[in-house]
Amino acid sequence: MPTQATDPTPAQPNDNLSIARAARLWPIEEIAHRLGLPGEAVEPYGRGIAKIDLTAMTALAESPRGRYVVVTSMTPTPPGEGKTTTAIGLVQGLQRLGHCAAVALRQPSMGPTLGLKGGATGGGHSQVLPMERINLHLTGDLHAVAAAHNLLAAMVDNHLHHRLAPELSPRDICWQRVIDLNDRALRHLVLGLGGRGDGVPRQGGFEITAASEVMAVLALADSLADLRKRLGRLIVGLDRDGEPVTAEQIGAAGAMTVLLKEALKPNLLQTLEHAPALIHAGPFGNIAHGNSSIVADRIALHAADFVVTEAGFGADMGGERFFNIKCRASGLTPDAAVLVVTVRAMKYHCGQHRVIPGQPLPTSLLAEAPGEVMAGGANLLKQIDNVRAHGLTPVVAINAFPGDHPSEVAAIRELCASVGVRAELSTHVRDGGEGAVALAEALVEATEGVAADTDAFHYLYPDELPLVDKIERIATRLYGADGVDFAPGIRERLASWEARGYGVLPVCIAKTHMSLSHDARLLGAPNGWRLPVREVRLSAGAGFVYALAGDIRTMPGLNASPAATRIDIDDEGNTVGLY
Amino acid sequence: MPTQATDPTPAQPNDNLSIARAARLWPIEEIAHRLGLPGEAVEPYGRGIAKIDLTAMTALAESPRGRYVVVTSMTPTPPGEGKTTTAIGLVQGLQRLGHCAAVALRQPSMGPTLGLKGGATGGGHSQVLPMERINLHLTGDLHAVAAAHNLLAAMVDNHLHHRLAPELSPRDICWQRVIDLNDRALRHLVLGLGGRGDGVPRQGGFEITAASEVMAVLALADSLADLRKRLGRLIVGLDRDGEPVTAEQIGAAGAMTVLLKEALKPNLLQTLEHAPALIHAGPFGNIAHGNSSIVADRIALHAADFVVTEAGFGADMGGERFFNIKCRASGLTPDAAVLVVTVRAMKYHCGQHRVIPGQPLPTSLLAEAPGEVMAGGANLLKQIDNVRAHGLTPVVAINAFPGDHPSEVAAIRELCASVGVRAELSTHVRDGGEGAVALAEALVEATEGVAADTDAFHYLYPDELPLVDKIERIATRLYGADGVDFAPGIRERLASWEARGYGVLPVCIAKTHMSLSHDARLLGAPNGWRLPVREVRLSAGAGFVYALAGDIRTMPGLNASPAATRIDIDDEGNTVGLY
Incomplete structure (x- = not known):
């Protein structure tokens, strides 16, 4: 099959671009109107983009609150498993079922777009638009x-x-x-x-x-x-x-x-199928919580029936911080979680494939191998358990790629069924919302099980747990570590912060997102290791303590052939090379 | 008179703020419509702000071209003589006479707004709105x-x-x-x-x-x-x-x-009296030409009867570059020039007053002294001559301040009359457009004298003049220098650029704007001095050579009590301390 002989990415960048170019944006006022936002709170910012004034929160305060859904994933491969496309596809699927659904996403960082990785606006028939504005500047936040x-x-x-x-x-x-x-x-x-x-x-x-x-x-x-x-x-x-x-x-x-007054207003855009998309804030997923804004979620929750938000990296990373940092700060509780998996990530976690960041996935990942899927399943099971640790049972979304084999998809379903979790194949990249209808139905069913007042969600730890114990609880309960090794002086430092009143803050552990552990080479669900914490820092403004369990680079570099060298305008003034 | 005992600024910052707050913005689409811009070229960017797509240039190409007016000034005092308020007042005055008039201004830099000087959106009843957006970020250009x-x-x-x-x-x-x-x-x-x-x-x-x-x-x-x-x-x-x-x-x-695609679209805003204001680009006025954008002027010229644009600093600085750099690049020719003077600047140039930048003007400037006005008039006469060196006779706008005495205003009129120049008192800061009607009438009359095809405007030097001679011509003809002293190696450097084909470029002389000379202490119209050029640089992209004739600081610092420490939000979320 020729689709398997090449890079197994479902839609090539140029496909994304041509699909995006062919799309007709609706006026953003129309999107806002369908979402029920008060007209005076909607401020257009160029074609297809508006900012939502925070007065919308007051105006909508009496409206019933919609269902709050977080999209997380198993531990990803370097190119990622498609949480963004799945979140977008899911709201398009919900829309096809007749629901008013909005997706809330982080704003991509411009630096990497001009460097290596290209944009972050979804893919195929599950994209947010306009791509160029989202990837560059957007509204200047x-x-x-x-x-x-x-x-x-x-x-x-x-x-x-x-x-x-x-x-x-x-x-x-x-x-x-x-x-x-x-x-x-x-x-x-x-x-x-x-x-x-x-x-x-x-x-x-x-x-x-x-x-x-x-x-x-x-x-x-x-x-x-x-x-x-x-x-x-x-x-x-x-x-x-x-x-x-x-x-x-x-x-x-x-x-x-004052400099941030406009930036605090969430940006409203639309998906290819004209579902509302709120794109707002983009904190790092390791030294920070990696989740989009609380104000965007709050506004959307009072306007839509369903709000689907993406949390960066795996359920141990962005997912954990969504539950314990973001929800703690907002007081909002999620009604359901979606856990994105792919056949290729399952195989990757069996540990038999050599994957190099920045390069296409190896073709060895394309051979039919349901056994490898099962072998890599330890990671999925652990991440399902990590969601359950917060009182929610996730719906598993199998994000379909062209190279997948039915036997492999069946293996994932079987694995999920063995732990009582529903798994649905989603072809939203190829088919748009239609491809996510089964997933959307499963999600609706999952949220119907949750009565608003008897919510099963809970934090992993209470505010009053000492900081050392918070770090240990995340490491042992979610990462599967045997314990935590604190470098000399760290415990004293944490104690001094507790003495200053910072002990009630949640913690954020900065580690690689490529493994449940701190070591990117340890795939699956590694056992028999301890988490080394070499440094702790206090984000007193954001309101969390972060612990460094790895070498976290906070300023990327460019390679010898950066994406920027291929970005240009053509004779008609259209942008080329940006995707 | 109590108004004279204090800072002679015509409207205090808080007056500016309260006037701006009391104003009701019209929808920006309405401003665009009255200007005759095609609707599809107008992209709202938040309340009262739009970007104008460059397709407007094509759409308006067949429309007749309006009158092109540049506002410049005599050599200013440290706080400036009100070119911005005069340009704004003038279009409001033209509008009262029934003309469609637009003002084209530079976008202020945010750094200084947060540092020392406050915003740059006009003052009193001649302001552009919304002030806060203009001073901070605007549309992110x-x-x-x-x-x-x-x-x-x-x-x-x-x-x-x-x-x-x-x-x-x-x-x-x-x-x-x-x-x-x-x-x-x-x-x-x-x-x-x-x-x-x-x-x-x-x-x-x-x-x-x-x-x-x-x-x-x-x-x-x-x-x-x-x-x-x-x-x-x-x-x-x-x-x-x-x-x-x-x-x-x-x-x-x-x-x-690609990063600049949105930034190339001019920003459309409005004055307090709803005259269209195009605010676009803000290059330095010493190492660069200090003028707003060509695309903004071009679009406005095909939409309005009159386009009034401000050139930074005095007629020897921004005015000279408007004529010789900006007009040369655009091919557009101005129909008239307005030269802004104030009673206080005339007195300042008599050299008897000690003025400290960043501090209020000394009260000694407030005593009635028509003799001082006459003594300082040498500067005005030289700057009138500098405009005439380009074939245009300016209209002098006497920007009224509360402390002015009728005898002083009369002295300015007398001085102007002696060289055949019309001078009008303008009270636009206090009275809005009504206060600028006499100035507007004088301007209309001045432009009626200019037949479109027999335009008197000409550049100060031809493209083919050698770079050394271009520098010498500006220094001797406009600044009044006896000649130019080039530091060792400069002539060779200029010759090497000429050998590479850069000899046809215009030149920009970076010197203090506080004197016609390179020495800020030399007031009036100094004689018997030579301009020292210590360095030359090539702005090959912008398309000019610049010569450094002074210590030009390209990165300001903050003082011990920066404006930012006083900027905040109040309990209602309104911005305070920004003006």
């Missing part, structure tokens, strides 16, 4: 995050320069700068050089905008006032006595809030 | 310029890192990075530190976004294809043989163009 973040950085260095009170220790400044580009040369630098009038020399660096704590704050704030409060709590460094200094003390939090 | 600029920078460092061909010399890279903030600590830095995987260590730095050559390119491009061509010509550094390396060779120009 990422730029606003960078501006607010870097204003604080400039004010911190200005604070040093003018020796303002409280006196900062130049070597204890933890607030870096950010830019939405892959620019390795900015990772480590010495700034403040020149003469006496050019600042105080010190080490510094840039991270990509998605890694900014301001981005995490934007995603977790539930109002403008809450945004203001969180920004004030951002810690920029230590004073001469070792006490934390905040953005409030630097005098930056008000101006940062 | 400055962010797009920074993204395109910094993408090229990242690709240059990536080029070094991977040792791609042509091989760049790390010490000959001239392409800096940019950010739209006042951040002195980024002026000089060493980047590429860390390990082998973190780039090549070298010196670098950041400038403010307005100083980016990409900004100058955006303002001068007359189509998307022209933008693409100019970006390709940007010079990033030298190769190992000392030959220039361009953005085209780095492979960045296509992606930069």
Whole structure:
């Protein structure tokens, strides 16, 4: 079969582009109207895009709340298993069943789009539009995050320069700068050089905008006032006595809030089948919670019957943070979870295939091998269990790829059935919403089992559990570790934060997303290992503690042939090379 | 008189804010419709703001071209003489006379707004709206310029890192990075530190976004294809043989163009009296030409009867570049010029008052002193002559301030009459368009004297004049210098550019805007001095050579109490402290 001899990606990038180009956008006001948003809260921002003013939350407060669905996945292969396409396909499927359904997604980062990976707007017949605007700038929210973040950085260095009170220790400044580009040369630098009038020399660096704590704050704030409060709590460094200094003390939090006023309004777009799509905020999935915004979900929940939101990476990563960080911050509880699997990821987790990030998956993954699917199933079963650890039984979505064999799909169904989980094949990439109708039906059934007032959902740990125990609970209960090894000084550091009142915060463990463990080479559901925590940091503004269990790169680089070299305009002014 | 005992600013910042807050914006579609723009070319971007697609140029190509008016000024005092308010007041005055008139302005830079100076949206009853959006982000054009600029920078460092061909010399890279903030600590830095995987260590730095050559390119491009061509010509550094390396060779120009596609569309807004305002591009007024975009002017000229555009700083600076750089690039010729003067600036130029930038003007400027006005008049007469050097006789607008005395205004009128120039008092800040009706009538009369086909306008120098002679002609003919002293090596450098075909480019002299000379302390119309040119640079993308005749700072710093510390939201979520 020729489709198997090549890259098993279901739709080639050029197919995505031609499908997107052939699509006719509906006026965004029409999408907003069908979603029931008050007209005065809808502010068009170019063709097919609007911002939703937060007054919509008040206007819709009395409307019944829709069903809240999170899409997560098994531990992914490097190219990913299609959570975004599945979330988009699912709302299109729900729409075909007559429901008003909205999808809530993160905004993709521009840097990687210009670097290696191409855009992040779905694929095939499950895409959000307009692709070009989503992948580049959109309505400028990422730029606003960078501006607010870097204003604080400039004010911190200005604070040093003018020796303002409280006196900062130049070597204890933890607030870096950010830019939405892959620019390795900015990772480590010495700034403040020149003469006496050019600042105080010190080490510094840039991270990509998605890694900014301001981005995490934007995603977790539930109002403008809450945004203001969180920004004030951002810690920029230590004073001469070792006490934390905040953005409030630097005098930056008000101006940062004003810079983020437009960015706090969720962006409304549409899928290929004109289902509403809210694309808003894009925090990192390792050092932050990797979920789109609370305000977008909240608005959508009071407007739609179903809101489907995607959580970054696997159920142990974005899924866990959705439950324990995002839902804890919002007070919203999910009604159902969808767990995306693919035949190829199941085979990948059997550990017999060599996969190189940035390269097509090996053709060995294409041979019919239901036994490999079963062998790799340990990962799926563990991730199903990870969702169940929060009181929800997921619906498994088998995201169909052209190279899949019926025997392999059957193996997945069998595995799921063995643990009482419903699994549905979804061909939304090839068929759009029609291909996701079976999945949508399964989902509706799953949510019907959940009575609004006797919700089974629960957090993995209570607020009052000590920080060390929170980290251990995630590591042992979700990752399958035998325990946690804290580097010297970490326990003391966590205890000092508890003494300052930060002990009630949830935790976020920054590790590879390629394994349930901290080691990307350990596939399936590894046993007999311990999680090493080498460092902990406090995101006091966003409201979580994060523990580093791996080498997390917060500023990517470009390869020798970046995507940007192939992006251009043609003679008619159309964009080429961006997908 | 109590109004004289305080800061003589005509409307206090809080007045500006309360006037702006009380205003009711018309739907921007209504403004666009009255301007005759085709509906499909108008893309709303939030309340009261739209982008105009460049298809409007084609759609309007057959419409008659309106009158093209440039607003310039005498050499300003530190707080400025109100060119922006005059341009806005003038279109409101023209509108009261029944004309369709549009104002075309630069987009203010965000960094200084958060630093010292407050916003740049006019004042009193001559403002453009919405103020907050204009001063912060607007539609993201400055962010797009920074993204395109910094993408090229990242690709240059990536080029070094991977040792791609042509091989760049790390010490000959001239392409800096940019950010739209006042951040002195980024002026000089060493980047590429860390390990082998973190780039090549070298010196670098950041400038403010307005100083980016990409900004100058955006303002001068007359189509998307022209933008693409100019970006390709940007010079990033030298190769190992000392030959220039361009953005085209780095492979960045296509992606930069795509990043700027939305930014190339002019922004449409409105004045307090609902006159159309096109706010687009904001290049520096010293190292670049300091004028708003050609595409905005071109679209407006085919839609309105009168287009009034502001050129940065005095007639020797932005005015000169409007005539010799912007009009040369566009092929458009101006029909009239307005030269803004104030009583206080006339007195300032008599040289008897000590004015400190960033502080209120001294109260000594408020005493009735028509003799001082006459003494300072040398500057006005020279700037009138500078406009006349291009074939146009300006209309002088006396921008009224509360502290002005009738005898002083009469002195200005007398001085102008002595050289055959009409001068009108304009109270547009206090009275809106009604206060500018006399000025508008004088302007209409001035343009009626200009027959479209026998236009008196001409450039100061022809393309083929050698670069050295172009610099000398501007210095001697406009600035009043006795000659130019070129630092060693400059003449050779200019000759080498001529040998490469750059000799046909116009020149831009970067000097202080506070004096006709290069020395801010020399007021009036100084004689007996020579212009020192210490360095020349080639803006091959924008299409001009610039000569540095002073210490031009391209990255401002913050003072010990930046404006940002006073910007915040109030309990209702309204922005406070931004004006």
